[in-house]
Amino acid sequence: APVATDLVEDLVKPYPVKVKRKRAKHITVNDPDEIPPIEANVRSTPGIITTRGCCYAGCKGVVLGPITDVIHIVHGPIGCSYYAWMTRRNQADVPESEQDFLKYCFSTDMTTNEIVFGGEKKLAQAVREAYEIFHPKAIDIFSTCPVGLIGDDVHAVAREARKELKIPVFAFSCEGYKGVSQSAGHHIANNGLFKNVVGTEELPAEAKTNPFRVNMLGEYNIGGDAFEIERLLNACGIQLVATFSGNAQLAELAHSQDANLNLIQCHRSINYMATMMETKYGIPWLKVNFIGAEATAKTLRKIARYFGDDELTARVEIVIAEELAKVEPVRQAVRARVEGRPVMLFVGGSRSHHYQSLFRDMGMPVVTAGYEFAHRDDYEGYQVASTIKVDADSRNIEELTVEADPEHYRARKSPEELERLKASVDIADYKGMMPEMAKGAMVVDDISHHELEQLIETYHPALVCSGIKDKYVVEKMGIPCKQLHNYDYGGPYAGFRGAVNFYQEIDRMVNSPVWGFIPTPWEKQSA
Numbered sequence: 153a154p155v156a157t158d159l160v161e162d163l164v165k166p167y168p169v170k171v172k173r174k175r176a177k178h179i180t181v182n183d184p185d186e187i188p189p190i191e192a193n194v195r196s197t198p199g200i201i202t203t204r205g206c207c208y209a210g211c212k213g214v215v216l217g218p219i220t221d222v223i224h225i226v227h228g229p230i231g232c233s234y235y236a237w238m239t240r241r242n243q244a245d246v247p248e249s250e251q252d253f254l255k256y257c258f259s260t261d262m263t264t265n266e267i268v269f270g271g272e273k274k275l276a277q278a279v280r281e282a283y284e285i286f287h288p289k290a291i292d293i294f295s296t297c298p299v300g301l302i303g304d305d306v307h308a309v310a311r312e313a314r315k316e317l318k319i320p321v322f323a324f325s326c327e328g329y330k331g332v333s334q335s336a337g338h339h340i341a342n343n344g345l346f347k348n349v350v351g352t353e354e355l356p357a358e359a360k361t362n363p364f365r366v367n368m369l370g371e372y373n374i375g376g377d378a379f380e381i382e383r384l385l386n387a388c389g390i391q392l393v394a395t396f397s398g399n400a401q402l403a404e405l406a407h408s409q410d411a412n413l414n415l416i417q418c419h420r421s422i423n424y425m426a427t428m429m430e431t432k433y434g435i436p437w438l439k440v441n442f443i444g445a446e447a448t449a450k451t452l453r454k455i456a457r458y459f460g461d462d463e464l465t466a467r468v469e470i471v472i473a474e475e476l477a478k479v480e481p482v483r484q485a486v487r488a489r490v491e492g493r494p495v496m497l498f499v500g501g502s503r504s505h506h507y508q509s510l511f512r513d514m515g516m517p518v519v520t521a522g523y524e525f526a527h528r529d530d531y532e533g534y535q536v537a538s539t540i541k542v543d544a545d546s547r548n549i550e551e552l553t554v555e556a557d558p559e560h561y562r563a564r565k566s567p568e569e570l571e572r573l574k575a576s577v578d579i580a581d582y583k584g585m586m587p588e589m590a591k592g593a594m595v596v597d598d599i600s601h602h603e604l605e606q607l608i609e610t611y612h613p614a615l616v617c618s619g620i621k622d623k624y625v626v627e628k629m630g631i632p633c634k635q636l637h638n639y640d641y642g643g644p645y646a647g648f649r650g651a652v653n654f655y656q657e658i659d660r661m662v663n664s665p666v667w668g669f670i671p672t673p674w675e676k677q678s679a
């Protein structure tokens with residue numbers, strides 16, 4: 153294997169001096185025993201071909217967009233709506249009796265007229281029209297780049313509409329230029345959901361009989377992942393109160409404060425919600441991972457340990473045994489065909505870590521990985537979160553001040569119980585990606601096109617995992633590229649059934665004969 157230390161120097165060599173210095177801080181050689189600091193969540197270098205998106209994408213596209221019975225109106229020119237229209241595969245299974253607006257895209261379609269004279273009137277009219285046609289339970293509004301610049305007050309429009317229509321109408325100032333990536337949008341979305349939705353309803357008494365009540369935070373049901381997680385929780389006798397926000401309806405989120413434990417799948421996009429709910433309502437949170445068969449088993453055991461109930465623990469063990477019995481033969485068969493073949497992972501803000509479990513199941517080493525928009529705590533672990541300095545580019549993202557709710561705060565566990573539990577369950581902690589990566593593996597934050605190309609040439613991986621913008625670039629280099637945002641239109645990959653799907657899919661990709669046909673027969677002859 154190439155020596156990663158020299159690689160850092162090599163990777164940044166072609167850049168101008170200033171860029172070289174800057175990018176070198178985003179690239180590091182891993183050491184799980186002594187995690188090196190990495191620069192993350194700072195602005196991208198202009199012109200470098202980053203894979204990042206914007207704050208609007210993080211707020212509307214990721215966190216709020218999957219809620220099925222709310223009309224999401226995008227206030228802006230048509231592009232932002234159009235490009236985000238059904239392109240993220242957050243699936244839903246909405247009962248016939250309920251409303252589902254997922255297939256639509258709603259826009260105020262701003263034109264020059266609104267830029268010059270302001271767009272508030274058109275927005276108010278759009279909200280009214282949407283209400284008259286669809287009668288939704290709620291409407292939310294998303295600001296795009298020009299909205300902040302021309303000074304439209306989307307929150308005032310929402311306030312007026314709320315009075316007029318008597319339904320929740322709330323707005324998000326998630327202009328695309330805020331922060332440095334999708335990440336700012338997650339934070340803004342968390343704040344808005346927490347202020348306007350969570351705690352506005354109560355879980356009906358008949359739904360409060362099961363003490364093992366959890367919320368799934370940061371699970372967006374891509375390719376049906378949340379369906380599989382729900383199936384497993386049900387089988388174990390754990391009640392899912394709400395999922396933020398795959399296959400979610402507004403009412404679930406509104407009474408999610410009645411759960412007894414928050415489970416975080418995607419730490420980056422929803423950790424704010426978990427800590428705010430802990431402070432206001434007393435709900436502890438656990439970082440979990442339902443990606444990978446071993447990881448799923450570990451997660452279910454962790455939840456059982458938290459609740460500390462013998463019957464639940466026994467049920468969880470039965471489910472794990474039954475499920476693993478089905479997974480094992482497939483895993484062994486695939487492992488024999490893929491073991492030892494190196495993988496590179498460059499995905500948004502959490503999957504580059506989670507999917508390492510699936511590759512571990514198959515014996516495929518991860519030689520290099522990185523995130524588009526994660527922060528240092530996602531790389532290095534939760535303990536560095538308090539030391540991170542917020543820089544000028546992210547300072548305008550609001551930090552809510554939250555206090556214990558005098559009426560609704562209910563400590564789920566006593567401080568002593570929590571302390572005791574901490575010995576066996578990592579409550580309110582996330583270890584990050586780097587401690588689970590091999591020594592000498594490379595970690596690259598906000599990777600550029602040049603860096604990706606050069607890493608592929610250096611490592612000759614059997615597989616690259618990334619997104620749609622990289623996929624065809626990589627495959628033209630003769631290497632399969634698995635999209636880990638949209639799953640190449642497959643899935644689910646979560647839980648036990650998802651693991652089986654994933655093993656088979658990776659086997660098909662890396663062992664496809666097509667890769668052997670790229671050099672022509674006469675090129676092979678002359679070689």
Ligand code: SF4
Binds near residue numbers: 209
């Ligand atoms: S950067 Fe601005 S214009 Fe582009 S998608 Fe985001 S909000 Fe829309």
